[in-house]
Amino acid sequence: MNVPIESGISIKDLNKKFTIDKKQVSILENINIDIKQGEFVSIIGSSGCGKSTLLRIIAGLDNDYEGTAEMDGQKILKPSLKRGVVFQEHRLFPWLTVSENISFGLKNKSRDEKKDIVKQHLELVGLNGFEKAYPGQLSGGMSQRVSIARALANDPEVLLMDEPFGALDALTRIQMQEECLKIWNKKNLTIIFVTHDIDEAIYLGDKIVIISQRPGKVKKIVPIDVGRPRDRNSHDFSEIRKLIYKEFFSNQKEVFNYTI
């Protein structure tokens, strides 16, 4: 009998240690997360709790851990074109044009195919006309758009985004969140989105995974049962915001002066 293959990402009993100053330090402990194909999952947690480490494991960039990380029932052992990554800071090659940056990772494609893919993705991220520009001639938001286009050019099934909008101003950030949702819909992607920003996590995600301080553990998984487009001022949104603030700051009321 054929065993059905689960589609999506599954992290089971994951433990990750790093050697710091000759000592083994536990970074992630007993992480269990299931992400369905097509789901948009936000991950939040304080700095240093292991969010990027977790994303690197899912990307296949780190396989030195205990437990399992699987995609569609297959162990993740190395990077794959099925999983695109947008890193915390854009990592564009400054000496290549926007087009060359986007087409850099495309393998086994003819010149014309590459040209088509670049054109299609420039359009998708709203950068028509900038194909010949160099990264040094772009704003922060535009550079992140190029990073997203590059990650999408290989047509991944899963997009891993590590605080992609962290360096952007508030207005550009909101605009990029909209673009991100549009792309998610259009491409039928699974997105795993790491952020420090609680409102961003609520606005985007189908669910939010809250990671505790080091060693990072899954503190809570909060489903966001609010239809899109979401209103940041709505009652439902505020209730989820309150719940998440409570998770983070319930012991520190007086410091943060936030009504919970």
Ligand SMILES: Nc1ncnc2c1ncn2[C@@H]1O[C@H](COP(=O)(O)OP(=O)(O)OP(=O)(O)O)[C@@H](O)[C@H]1O
């Ligand atoms: N290659 C490494 N060697 C040793 N320790 C590491 C390594 N990479 C990360 N760490 C440690 O693991 C912990 C988690 O790092 P990680 O980058 O995953 O945190 P993060 O949650 O992404 O933080 P931030 O929100 O600041 O980006 C940190 O304490 C960091 O010092």
Ligand SMILES: [Mg+2]
């Ligand atoms: Mg990080």
